[in-house]
Amino acid sequence: MAELNTGGDDKGKKVRSKKQNSGVDLTAMVDLAFLLITFFMLTTSMNKPQSMNLAMPDKSEEVPQEEKIKVDENRTLTVLIGGDNKMKWFMGMPTTPLEGPTESTYGKEGIRKILLNKNKEAKAYSQDVEKGLIVIIKASENATYNNLIDILDEMAIANIGTYAIVDITPEEVEMLGEN
Template sequence: MAELNTGGGGGDGKKVRSKKSNPGVDLTAMVDLAFLLITFFMLTTTLSKPQSMPLAMPDKEKDPAEDTDTKVPEDRMMTILIGKDNKILWYMGMLATPRMEPTEATFGKDGIRKDILKNTAYAKKFADKPDEGLIVNIKASDAASYRNLVDILDEMAINKVQLYAIGDITPEEITLLTDKGLY
């Protein structure tokens, strides 16, 4: 049984009288209530849910090396190269014959977001169906940070780009980044 005694009862050298006992407070019910409240709040609170972005992955059944028939229309293809110091280089089409020359950009609404919106409108001109739009190939260099990759994926979600992929950067693209001072 837990008790709280409030001390006192000592003498100061005068007459000795009968000791008065201090009232004791039983704390057993208070401790019991505290544990019940702690248990209640632990069981009823929800933990913060991790935020994640849906990412479509290829089928495990198919071997990607066997599937070489996929043709991507160059007029709708935008390649984004992520370099160092939060810089981006993008171009439309193939690197050897670009539809739009490689252009340097930064992250944010005044940087890559404007370029994605502009290129989405450009790609819709060449679409066969009304719901087809821009196809984006994202390639991160060794100099890029993980945060930059997450930021560009966020831009894809913000701009509602339906088709985008993360690919491997080629030696020619590394040379291009090096020439622009982004590698």
């Protein structure tokens, strides 16, 4: 038989029981924590990276002259981007522009207003809603990446369907006033 040893002898001392440390079983709480982590991992949606789709032509092959697309200069607007947030635009061909080159600014009262107006004019000129303005974007070596992104954002805001990023010519760099 088991015997309880209280540590005292029978000389009239008070018998005290030993205090035991209480233990808490945490197994259920750990299981619950893993279930909650799993639940939130599966139900939350991951942030998709924000990127802009941009299709660039292959520069390795030169397109023959007869296969190049002819574009009406009344529907073509060229945007020149330079250093120090400088921007100019013109309608038509660079050698004989129909309008411009005119200096402009980024934003609502600048290039966006011009793009919206010229897009309406191009649609009225071609009498076809599908055929709107064609914008050619040319950035100089001094242009910043932020300026290029700003002009691409303006294309999306103004709902310009057709635009291209093209290499700038020395004549157009001269138009910008850069060396």
